[in-house]
Amino acid sequence: MKRLSILLLCLTLSTTASARDSFKVCWSIYVGWMPWAYGAEQGIVKKWADKYDIDIEVVQINDYIESINQYSAGEFDACTMTNMDALTIPAAGGIDSTALVVGDFSNGNDGIVLKGKESLAEIKGQSVNLVELSVSHYLLARGLESVGLSERDIQVVNTSDADMVAVYGTPDVTAVATWNPLLGEIMSMPDSHKVFDSSLIPGEIIDLLVVNTETLEQNPALGKALTGAWYEIMATMSGDDEAAEAAKTYMAQASGTDLSGYEAQLASTEMFYTPSAALSLTNSPTLVTTMQHVAEFSFEHGLLGEGAPDATFIGIETPAGVYGDSNNIKLRFNPAYMQMALDGSL
Template identity: 30%
Template sequence: MKTWLWIRKHWVALACIALMLPLAGCMREPESALRIGTNVWIGSEPLYLARELGHLNPEVVQLVEYPSASEVLRAFRNEAIDGMVISLDELFGLAVDGMQPRIILVVDVSHGADVVVGRPGMRSMTDLKGKPVAVESGALGAYVLSRALALNGMRASDVDVVHLESNEQPSAFVKGQVDGAVTFDPYRTQLLRAGATTLFDSTQIPGEIVDLVAVRATVLEKQPNAVQALLSGWFSALDYLKREPRDAARRMGIRQQTTGEQFLDALKGLHIPSREENLRMLGGPTPELAVTGRRLMALMQEEKLLRAPIEINEVLAPGPLASSPP
């Protein structure tokens, strides 16, 4: 009798395990936090605003701030982060190197926010001839400088390029170590306060400087909920910026070490696409970003800033945005 009871007891246990195994196989592993790298840049601030307003759970989307765009790129290459805010030209470099970035959101299009500045009294790029110019070591600074020089009939050899991270440039300018800089806010404002004058800005190259949120290709499959949370938080922050611009700018300005008024003024140099604009830029039969991207890619290859072309449609990932609730 005892033997029968023992067999019956263990048979029931084995049967329960057998029933649970298929269910366990169907269960998705819990998603880890999506790590998004950013540098100090006004275009990234709505992400931090979303977090502050409670629209972006840090346990789901973790924002990791680096001192420069170069550090963000390095972190992505080293797999310390899953995604990042990055410019389109920088993304091309990652894609060529097989890093498989996928664009899920267009953050902004520069319209005056990226500039080249020089010493007081300088009036044009030609005044920088033979002078030391600070440029961040990432692709964006080199691209802006190359375009500014080319449009003024100059070459890279006409200036003395000094590689300095964006946060190091204002101090170097004040100390007289450089006479010009390729920069953006909040460092643009700091340089202007130090007496610098604007010699070139991105209004002269419309549509060429685009900032994006890109994630690793595997993230789209493994962390879809976190991707949706990021998109939802982003547009919630934009809605708040539209409803309460002064309070939103005050909050974002604190992190950028500017006043709310200064932050709003800096935002005038950016166009922030709506959800509908994003869908047109990333998806559809002819994505707008593919058109501008191919033109940018050709310019970069001409300037020897990109060693090979990529198929731009392969890096566009409109799916998460298209399936997210409005």
């Protein structure tokens, strides 16, 4: 698989970072990451990059997992991804990564849909199309657990997010786990029933901007510029004026929907429009517990690498403490730049 080959490449890469003035950031379509598209188009990212005498190129990647693979391979300095994928792809591949901006958590934006069935228990015996080993897979596992089932009771079919809607439209596919905007498109199709979603596991699927730790340490200007741009965008889109409507309309169209569709996605997203909201989650001991759940799921599915003896193999550093091996920290939740934004010191 392409993903495995990228991960093997990551194990052998020797990443060297030094102070420099040009950086690349990648993102993929998701309600909580559309602000980066707006920020790039409107020159907000450039404005903040200029403030620190650097250049930041913002690039859209159509396939979500591929965007993380490219970041892990060193082709990008930063990438949008979830907390689980940050652990299981770059961190598990030996790439020390930092969650620079904690943007939101999914509060219904990820879901399980059955065709012609109305309860999650009826998923038993079905094939479930999803992006294997992604947060959709994690959501499925948590959902199955809630009705006394396990993955032994279903069959997972690995499906690219780029193909998910088309695949669901075929007669043979009766169950999917996916995220918005794909989830919304699928739910608009006949006889589709959402039987479980992320609102039932609040705060567990967290959306991040992740930066290579060594790059960030040697180039703090990158962290300041990205964080400053993010909260300027948040201030605009969270308003109730014409500027907010224009910003959200742009994000909607860029993600293939309209303003009402995008606002529906926002309604099932716990956006952290202010640094204080993001810091509340980041600094909480609950984050350690969440990452323990994620690490345990990841270990059970062989996602922490062949050499991982248990779920604690990779150290995950948070302000409230470290989960896992403190001598092998590869994923860090660093509140420093969000704190600077709160303090007005960017």
